[in-house]
Amino acid sequence: MPATPSQQGVDDVSERTQENRSEGQSPATKAGRRLAAQLAAQKAAEAKRRRQAWAGGLAGVAVMALLIGGFVWIDSKRDDKPSTASGANPSASAAAPDAPTAPPALQLPEGSDPALGTKPTVKAGTGELKKLTVTPMIKGTGPAVKKGQNITTNYVGVFYKxxxxxxxxxxxxQPVTFPIGVGQVIPGWDQGLVGVTVGSRVQLDIPGELAYSNDExxxxxxxxxxxxxxxxxLAAQ
Incomplete structure (x- = not known):
């Protein structure tokens, strides 16, 4: 049933009142909401910037730590390498301080037989040895040895028998040096080597009485x- 005029009027008034109320409150409410939304967005953006700045700072610290660690590692590797003086031979620096050194090269008389640079093989004698016997093996071209000189020799000694x-x-x-003909060596040497030329190799067969004795x-x-x-x-002077 249609509303009565009086009722219709009441309803119209009520609707206008609600519209007016709504129109009166809406602008303020919307502005407040927009302001609140802007403030929230600003706070969120600021928080995001702070997080990004904090993360960037941590990343920078991590990078610097890695770089410093890398430099320290490289320096430690350099320190581990053995250092050598300029021009030094690395292989010579590896030698132990107490390692034995090779003897100096044998100096042979000028113009002498190269065989003097090699140790001779000495065999036993034959028969009964009754006197000193000097047997030239290599004839030297140097001066003859004189009594009282210091002579330098290489030698091999064996039992005659x-x-x-x-x-x-x-x-x-290395060779040995000693005075000759003055009693500093056994008589067989004093007698057998005087007059031998430098650069010579001689065999001396010496009976016990001219050596160390026949009696042990x-x-x-x-x-x-x-x-x-x-x-x-090898030399005489």
């Missing part, structure tokens, strides 16, 4: 009986 070696300057790696007790631990030496005369 069996050829067993008991002494050798070759084993020590008198020899005092040195080789007793007849001996054979092969001697290279």
């Amino acid at each position: 069996d050829g067993k070696e008991f002494d050798s300057s070759w084993n020590a790696g 007790a008198k020899a005092g631990g040195r080789p007793a009986g007849p001996l054979r030496f092969v001697v290279d005369v």
Whole structure:
């Protein structure tokens, strides 16, 4: 049933009142909401910028830490490498301080036989040895050895009867120097080497009485009986 005029009027008034109320409150409410939304957006953006700045700072610190660590590692690697002086031979620096050194090269007389640079093989003698016997093996071209001179020699000594070696300057790696003809060596050397020319190799067959003795007790631990030496005369002065 249609509303009565009076009722219709009441309803119209009520609707207008609600519209007016709504129109009166809407602008303020919308402005407040927009302001609140803007403030919230600004706060959110500021928080995001702070997070990004914090993350960027941490990343920068991490990068710097990695770079510093890398430099330290490289320097430690450099420190681990052995340093050598300029022009130094790396292989020489590896040698131990107490390592044995090679003996100096043998200096042979000028114009001498190259065989003097090699240790001779000495064999046993034959028969009974009754006197000093000097047998030239290589004839040197230098001056003759004189009594009282200091001579430099290489030698091998063996027992005359069996050829067993008991002494050798070759084993020590260098020649020996001593005065000759003045009683500083056994009589067989004093007598047998005077007059031998420098650069010579001679064989000395020495009976026990001109060596250390035929009696082991008198020899005092040195080789007793007849001996054979092969001697290279390298210098005399």
